[in-house]
Amino acid sequence: MDVLQNLAMGFEHALTLQNLMYCAIGCVVGTLVGLLPGLGPLATISLLLPLTYSIPVNGALIMLAGIYYGAQYGDSVSAITMKIPHASSIVTCIDGYQLTLKRQTGLALFTAGISSFIGGTVAIVVLAWLTPLLGRVAFMLGPADYCMLMLFGFMCVSVVTTGSVLNGLAMCFVGVLLAQVGTDVQSGVQRFTFNLDTLYDGINLVSVALGCFGIAEITKNLDEGEERSPFNGEIHLIPSWANFKRIMPSALRGSLVGSILGVLPGGGATVAQFVSYAFEKKTSKYRREIGSGAIEGVAGPAAADEAAARTSFIPLMSIGIPENAVTALMMAAFIIKGVQPGPNMIEKNPDLFWGLVASMWIGNCFLLLLNVPLVRIWLSVFKIPYGVLFPSILFFCCIGTFSINNNLNDIFVTVAFGFVGYILMRLSLDPSPLMLGFILGPMLEENFRRAMLLSRGSFEVFVTRPISATLLALVVALTLVGVVGALRAGRRGGLAERHPPPPPDCETNTPPSAMVI
Amino acid sequence: MNRNLVRALLIAGLALSFGAGSFRYSIGDLSDAGPGLFPLMISALLLAVSLMMIARSRYESAVPIEIGMKRISLVLGGLIGFVLVSKAVGVIGGIVALVFVTALAGRSYSWRRNLQVSIALIAVAFALQSLLGLNIGLY
Amino acid sequence: MQLIRVLFALCIVIGTAHAEAPYPSKPIVLVAAFAPGGVTDISARLVAKGLSEELGQPVVVENRAGAGGAIGATFVAKAAPDGYTLLLGTVSELTVLPVVKITPPYDTMKDFEPIARVGTVAFVLAAHPSVSANNVAELIALAKAEPGKLSFSSFGVGSQNQLLAELFMSKSGTKLLHVPYKGSAAAVTDLIGGAVQLTFDTTTVVMPLVQGGKLKALAVLSPSRSDAAPGVPTLAESGVALETVGWTGVVGPRGMPPAVVARLNAAINKVLADPSIKTEFGRRDITVGQTTPEQFRDFMQADIERWSQVVKASGIRIE
Numbered sequence: 008m009d010v011l012q013n014l015a016m017g018f019e020h021a022l023t024l025q026n027l028m029y030c031a032i033g034c035v036v037g038t039l040v041g042l043l044p045g046l047g048p049l050a051t052i053s054l055l056l057p058l059t060y061s062i063p064v065n066g067a068l069i070m071l072a073g074i075y076y077g078a079q080y081g082d083s084v085s086a087i088t089m090k091i092p093h094a095s096s097i098v099t100c101i102d103g104y105q106l107t108l109k110r111q112t113g114l115a116l117f118t119a120g121i122s123s124f125i126g127g128t129v130a131i132v133v134l135a136w137l138t139p140l141l142g143r144v145a146f147m148l149g150p151a152d153y154c155m156l157m158l159f160g161f162m163c164v165s166v167v168t169t170g171s172v173l174n175g176l177a178m179c180f181v182g183v184l185l186a187q188v189g190t191d192v193q194s195g196v197q198r199f200t201f202n203l204d205t206l207y208d209g210i211n212l213v214s215v216a217l218g219c220f221g222i223a224e225i226t227k228n229l230d231e232g233e234e235r236s237p238f239n240g241e242i243h244l245i246p247s248w249a250n251f252k253r254i255m256p257s258a259l260r261g262s263l264v265g266s267i268l269g270v271l272p273g274g275g276a277t278v279a280q281f282v283s284y285a286f287e288k289k290t291s292k293y294r295r296e297i298g299s300g301a302i303e304g305v306a307g308p309a310a311a312d313e314a315a316a317r318t319s320f321i322p323l324m325s326i327g328i329p330e331n332a333v334t335a336l337m338m339a340a341f342i343i344k345g346v347q348p349g350p351n352m353i354e355k356n357p358d359l360f361w362g363l364v365a366s367m368w369i370g371n372c373f374l375l376l377l378n379v380p381l382v383r384i385w386l387s388v389f390k391i392p393y394g395v396l397f398p399s400i401l402f403f404c405c406i407g408t409f410s411i412n413n414n415l416n417d418i419f420v421t422v423a424f425g426f427v428g429y430i431l432m433r434l435s436l437d438p439s440p441l442m443l444g445f446i447l448g449p450m451l452e453e454n455f456r457r458a459m460l461l462s463r464g465s466f467e468v469f470v471t472r473p474i475s476a477t478l479l480a481l482v483v484a485l486t487l488v489g490v491v492g493a494l495r496a497g498r499r500g501g502l503a504e505r506h507p508p509p510p511p512d513c514e515t516n517t518p519p520s521a522m523v524i
Numbered sequence: 525m526n527r528n529l530v531r532a533l534l535i536a537g538l539a540l541s542f543g544a545g546s547f548r549y550s551i552g553d554l555s556d557a558g559p560g561l562f563p564l565m566i567s568a569l570l571l572a573v574s575l576m577m578i579a580r581s582r583y584e585s586a587v588p589i590e591i592g593m594k595r596i597s598l599v600l601g602g603l604i605g606f607v608l609v610s611k612a613v614g615v616i617g618g619i620v621a622l623v624f625v626t627a628l629a630g631r632s633y634s635w636r637r638n639l640q641v642s643i644a645l646i647a648v649a650f651a652l653q654s655l656l657g658l659n660i661g662l663y
Numbered sequence: 664m665q666l667i668r669v670l671f672a673l674c675i676v677i678g679t680a681h682a683e684a685p686y687p688s689k690p691i692v693l694v695a696a697f698a699p700g701g702v703t704d705i706s707a708r709l710v711a712k713g714l715s716e717e718l719g720q721p722v723v724v725e726n727r728a729g730a731g732g733a734i735g736a737t738f739v740a741k742a743a744p745d746g747y748t749l750l751l752g753t754v755s756e757l758t759v760l761p762v763v764k765i766t767p768p769y770d771t772m773k774d775f776e777p778i779a780r781v782g783t784v785a786f787v788l789a790a791h792p793s794v795s796a797n798n799v800a801e802l803i804a805l806a807k808a809e810p811g812k813l814s815f816s817s818f819g820v821g822s823q824n825q826l827l828a829e830l831f832m833s834k835s836g837t838k839l840l841h842v843p844y845k846g847s848a849a850a851v852t853d854l855i856g857g858a859v860q861l862t863f864d865t866t867t868v869v870m871p872l873v874q875g876g877k878l879k880a881l882a883v884l885s886p887s888r889s890d891a892a893p894g895v896p897t898l899a900e901s902g903v904a905l906e907t908v909g910w911t912g913v914v915g916p917r918g919m920p921p922a923v924v925a926r927l928n929a930a931i932n933k934v935l936a937d938p939s940i941k942t943e944f945g946r947r948d949i950t951v952g953q954t955t956p957e958q959f960r961d962f963m964q965a966d967i968e969r970w971s972q973v974v975k976a977s978g979i980r981i982e
Binding site for chain 1: 692699700708709712721723726731733737738741768820821840843848853855856871939943946
């Protein structure tokens, strides 16, 4: 078959010693830099892009791809081990960190690694066979459809939050409002900025993530008197067969979700991890465990995110339009090397395209192999006593924030969110939905306004367009199910909540055990 | 104070502030949305949710609030100190300030350990600067 | 104690060493005020790559899109004028937006320092294949039959192609609906999908899609027919007296040291003269040329005056 032949050619190109070396370097460097809190895949790739200028085109692209995927993996490592997520690892952070608290860090990290591998493999299969077809999918969605997709993503709040749905919704809306701070992209008006220069461009996601998750978690650990003793246990990296059997179905489901959603420009890839998590919560055998440390909660979203990252190349390679900042960088790399992405790119440069596809898979393999030594090193970092570890993590948070704009003032924003995150934690409000709202809010607004503009103010458009109508129906159905479920649970007496034990310097008469419902 | 009530009130407060703030920008209508329309809509939804939370807190069992300000102040103070000292004398000084202040929030305090950590972090900062080209104003 | 003394000494040594660092001694940020994928972004990346080699320091492209280019432009205007934050500006945010907006966010000649012009590009009026008009005359007829039904995409509120569309509307007596986007890529995606029907965009972005059958070109907005768009009449030929040229150039915040400006200008001109870079630009119908900072300043000034007259004559103001 044609595709297999092409793949073979691609592998031939990718498996040269030089290209393998570039791939390896890219993966390692990407992972190491992505580990640093605050440096997400995009920042990493921007930092390391100049490294690729002097390398021949195939090698440069392979290295870039390696850096990107390495950074994504490093990102999930810091999410799982330190509860410091970035945009692509918010959901893996939830169950991943719970697994860390249960002393199963190695298992969580391995799950993330192998799920990424599965997600990437499935996506490459999709990429190889369906690129021309899927390229057209991107254009079938108009603003109204995107609006509904974002709303559908919001519905996933109900499953992403650990508290009650109402709390989750509140946090989600707060996140959306926080995202409004800054300059309105459509009119140029400054909203809620108090004329501060730092806020002119809005609040940065990194500040919110580091503050609400990282700093809050550190303070919580300190309040509890650093009971998290240094990690002395055995590092069980390879999971038992039973665990492995649990990972597989979740990872496959996640890959499917991610592959499809990744094609949609702009929002698809971000929503993928939330949708996968929600999917797992509804369909997995172990769904009751999800949220308190189930492997499925890590496997599904990790696979989805990786798959979405791969398939987000499709619009670039089939039509020539980059759909997010990372594919734009790839496009830039193409252009600099004299390759014109677009409808004819695959025909005119088959070795480049198939070589890239093949090396993406090789990068996947590399990451999996890197898992074993790197994770051991990383886990041994946690043997350091917490008293030494936490100032270091705080330092990395500062550097991470600083590196966004090379501006020390941004750290003040992170500090502010550290305070906010601490208050939220003490009030038992989960910040994950806040991140969800923060990320999806601007896309929801942009598409909502545009849909309204095009429909001249009529809400009909949401019902008349087929994709939008389907999503709307799903949203309504999920809401009804959620409401009915909540009422039933309420009648049974108790919406389950989890909250942290009180800090020692607080006066309280109630012993800790009475807090947990 | 009932924690559930406090948080519901906090959310309501946020909703009202953002909502009031959004009136300062032109609202427009649905077909020609101004910058204030969307924040207003979301604030309204948030207000509705917060009212439901207030109602729910009435028939839920009251939970007392515990917020210990000591350690969070130290952590945040350390970070602010990092920025201020870095602006004055450079990141090397900032790191020292950060480590010494935030370590106060830890269980035990040791000058020697703080110094060792500071030196290690300064070395890392150097590495980041030279290897990654991250421009950290060290001096 | 000993250790602290050593550290102190180290600080002083580093401090003095850094005090005399020549420009550039750290990475430079080149801001593109539009989303990835359009002429601005492509020009920025090509220039950045050449400049990195020329100056010996990485030049990183940052996309800060939104508000018709105002977000990115304001960011650079407020940055320190030390030569490490630059803008790859275009007509939209440098010469159209401050002129056409009722409350401009900045004054181009006062807030920016011209460094070098990069290239010029032609504009073309393109339509989705579902629009049943094959030339401008038919389009005008169609638009007049149903005012406000056809929509056009733009790079943002106050951008060059919004103004072009407004001028088109006033000269042809039609009414179209304006839909702003953050840049070419998103605007064109929706255009291909059919959500919007028309756009005034650069030949760089449009012509490959026309050749692929996804769009049809109705007219070019250059003084004479363009080689990039063979067989396509000019807008003037089709009865609407409107023409424009798009250009990009590198500017910095006002107050940059003249030595830095000169160095950057020389470097950019050298990059633009490089045959491989010229070919890459040429492949995208961007004509590059060398300018001195003074020439670029005069060029921008003339452009601003031209747009001011146009805006005054037509009475168009955008909030």
